[in-house]
Amino acid sequence: MALQDAANLLGPARHVVVFTGAGISAESGVPTFRDALTGLWSRFDAQALATPQAFDDDPDLVWGWYEWRRRLVQRVRPNQGHLAVARLATHVPRLTVITQNVDDLHERAGSPAVTHLHGSLFTPRCASCARPAPVPESTGEQPDEGRRVAPPHCRHCAGLIRPGVVWFGEALPEDALESAVQAATECDVLLTVGTSALVYPAAEIPRVAGRFGAAVIQVNPQPTPLDPIAEVNLAGPAAEILPALVTATWPGFS
Structure with missing residues (x-):
């Protein structure tokens, strides 16, 4: 039932933000x-x-x-979770991908213009x-x-x-943070995937979306501080949950 509840929120959305953390890349072996x-x-x-x-x-x-x-x-290779995020771009009018990860797995899966809040191993x-x-x-x-x-x-x-990453004690890239906050204020659905929601200021992004009226859907194997603000909590690995969510939302077109 939770998966269908999430699909009902995702299907009519005009602007979806996907916000990913370490959990999705850990499923690829990072x-x-x-x-x-x-x-x-x-x-x-x-x-x-x-x-x-x-x-x-x-x-x-x-x-x-x-x-x-x-x-x-x-x-390592992008997993089915990364690939499902890339497929979302073919189903929703506007998709914004924001990640706390410093790898390039979203890009290799086919997601263009990914916002990297914590920098990248590939931008020294x-x-x-x-x-x-x-x-x-x-x-x-x-x-x-x-x-x-x-x-x-x-x-x-x-x-x-x-390395082109954000170290402890350093500020996030200003352009990336401003872009992420702006997207969070404008989206109607924010899908948070594999993040502990403990690392600030990045962890504030889903909360901003919720305050501005977006439906927050969480995908994570474990409970997180975002549980109370998520309209739907989908417990499980991203590589299993995300493809199932895309299929449930757009049967026959995923």
């Missing part, structure tokens, strides 16, 4: 920040590596860790002048855990290139 690091990285704390201070103190260590993460992401930039930098070429080899890698230098100012 570790979340709450997962314990494995192998040679297990002696490090992920949150301690993801800070400007860590990069200043040991840029080779931090760059090596993010290169390991980037190459790991390149080896200079730590000094902030100019964009090329993504390092992939060797196709297995990621090396625990390996220090010297970051490249900026071709403009010779500063060190840093």
